[in-house]
Amino acid sequence: MLPDRLALALIGCGGMGRRHLRGLACLAASSFSNVDLVTVCDVNRDNASLAAIEAADLLGRRPRIYADVEAMVRELGADLQAASVTTDAASHHTVALxxxxxxxxxxxxxxxxxxxRGCRLIMDAAKRTGKIVSVAENYRHDPINRLARALIDDGAIGTPRLMIETNIGGKNAIAITPWRHMKHAGTIVVDAGIHYADILRYYLGEVRAIYGEVRLHEKIRYNTGSAGPGGFYARWSADFPAQIEATGEDALYALLSFGNGAVGHWIDDHAGHGQPARARQVFGSEGSLDCPGDRNGRPIALHLDDGLVISQGILDHAPHYRLDPLAAELFGGERVWSYQLEFNDIDARLLALEYHELGACVAAGAQPEVTAEEGLADLALTYAPFESHRLGRAVSLAEVANGDVDAYQREIDVQLGLAAGDMTTR
Ligand SMILES: NC(=O)c1ccc[n+]([C@@H]2O[C@H](COP(=O)([O-])OP(=O)(O)OC[C@H]3O[C@@H](n4cnc5c(N)ncnc54)[C@H](O)[C@@H]3O)[C@@H](O)[C@H]2O)c1
Incomplete structure (x- = not known):
């Protein structure tokens, strides 16, 4: 018989692992609780111990602690059905496989x-083992992004013509952790930029071709003692070096051609000085959307030729908009058009939605919204400007996704043991 509750291991107890604990607690406190945290695992025992203490506090039950995935699964056997991978990006393929x-x-x-290449290995392993892989793309679960997508699908702005996604700021500060500035560990443009790749694809569908340029503007990054998103990194940031030498790009500038004929203009610049900039706009044949970004609950502005709709009336333009029952419970209704919550409360709610979806998919034998294939497409779109820059020409998403174009990533693959020769041994 299929279990109705999912026994879970949390692997990776750094900043995001700690945030996931809040997501699990949020789900546990809801009417849709379907996941039990059984154990935490981290190669850094101090981090695992801290997570276990926090979990006991948040969930009322102290999970077991492991430093090694294999030992954990061997000991827990059938008592464990799923894992959440919140390790740093360069280790995802090893842990996931x-x-x-x-x-x-x-x-x-x-x-x-x-x-x-790493994504492809995971995708193949999911097929081979028949196990579910869900990629934690939390931004698209934000009710405001759900509403934006419904407005587009319901024709509120007519035929979409142009999407602008802009994120500029960051100066020369270390962005959250030092590894986010290292090419072989996951530069900030890949680590953060992939959220926007996912949003671009979520809003307007598949991207056909990309022309892009990337830059490493700030070669030295400084420790400003930032506690990171939600304040969860304070424990570690004091021990980061005063400055680091960056090896990975910190800015991406790209022009996208969507399959539906729309054009995308995408800037993800984490070295911006002066006035920071954020914009997410979609222009169509009958109007435009000015979207507030992610995890802030602010309303979308719908601009039509005969006026501006920025209130509850926006729902009249999205008749098919409905949140899932858990999202409706957590955000205050099934047709939410704005909400007021603190960042950490929003974050935990979005993570709760991801965990609930995984539990429901396992119970029903269904696939999640963001499958390994989707995750691969998001990464291909993120690297497309890098590969385009390297080749000095536009690239298709297909040739990056299928690995035909990979000159930029090859050095990382070699470093991670994922290059062509290495992969035959897997
Ligand atoms: N969705 C979001 O909003 C969001 C925000 C921040 C981070 N993230 C993602 O979460 C992941 C983790 O990021 P972070 O900021 O928490 O990193 P981090 O460096 O703070 O923590 C990573 C943790 O993983 C552990 N680890 C590394 N390799 C391991 C292994 N093989 N087995 C077990 N533990 C291992 C480390 O010891 C560390 O405790 C990344 O993929 C990052 O992109 C997502």
Missing amino acids: ACLDLGLHLLCEKPLALTV
């Missing part, structure tokens, strides 16, 4: 792996 081969379903933080 081990979990799948040991019989666990997966929720894996983005990026699914650090390179397209």
Whole structure:
């Protein structure tokens, strides 16, 4: 008989692992609780112990602690059905492949792996083992992004013509952790940029071709002692070096051609000085959307030729918009058009949705919304500007996704043991 509750291991107890604990607690407190945290695992025992203490506090039950995935699965056996991978990006493929081969379903933080080759290995392993892989793309679960997508699908702005996604700021500060500035560990443009790749694809569908340029503007990054998103990194940031030498790009500038004929203009610049900039706009044949970004609950502005709709009236333009029952419970209704919550409360709610979906998919034998294939496409779109820059020409998403174009990523694959020769041994 299929279990109605999913026994889960959390692998990776750094900043995001701690945030996932809040997501699990949020789900546990809801009417749709379907996941039990059984154990935490981290190669850094101090981090695992801290997570276990926090879990006991948040969930009322102290999970077991492991430092090694194989030992954990061997000991817990059938008491464990799934794992959540919240390790740093360069280790995702190693951890995910081990979990799948040991019989666990997966929720894996983005990026699914650090390179397209890594993603492909995970995708193949999911098929081979018949296990579910869900990629944790939390931004698209934000009710405001659900509403934006419904407005587009319901024709509120007519035929979409142009999407602008802009994110500029960051100066020369270390962005969250030092590894986010290292080419072989997952540069900030890949680590953060992939969220926007996912949003671009979620809003307007598949991208056909991309022309892009990337830059490494700030070669030295400084420790500003930032506690990171939600304040969860304060424990570690004091021990980061005062400055680091960056090896990975910190800015991406790209022009996209969507399959539906629309054009995308995408800037993800984490080295911006002066006035920071954020924009997410969609222009269509009958109007435009000005979207507030992610995890802030602010309303979307719908601009029509005869006026501006920025209130509840926007719902009249999205008749098919409905949140899932858990999202409706957590955000205050099934047709939410704005909400007011603190960042950490929003974050936990979005993570709760991801965990609930995994539990429901395992119980029903269904596939999640963001499968390994979707995660791979998101990563291919993120690397497309890098590959385009390297080749000096536009690239198709297909040739990046299928690995025909990979000159930029090859060095990372070699470093991670994923290059062509290495892969035959897997
Ligand atoms: N969706 C979001 O909003 C969001 C935000 C932040 C981070 N993330 C993602 O979460 C992941 C983790 O990021 P982070 O900021 O928490 O990193 P981090 O460096 O703070 O933590 C990573 C943890 O993983 C552990 N680890 C590394 N290799 C391991 C292995 N093989 N087995 C077990 N543990 C291992 C490390 O010891 C560390 O405790 C990344 O993929 C990142 O992109 C997502």
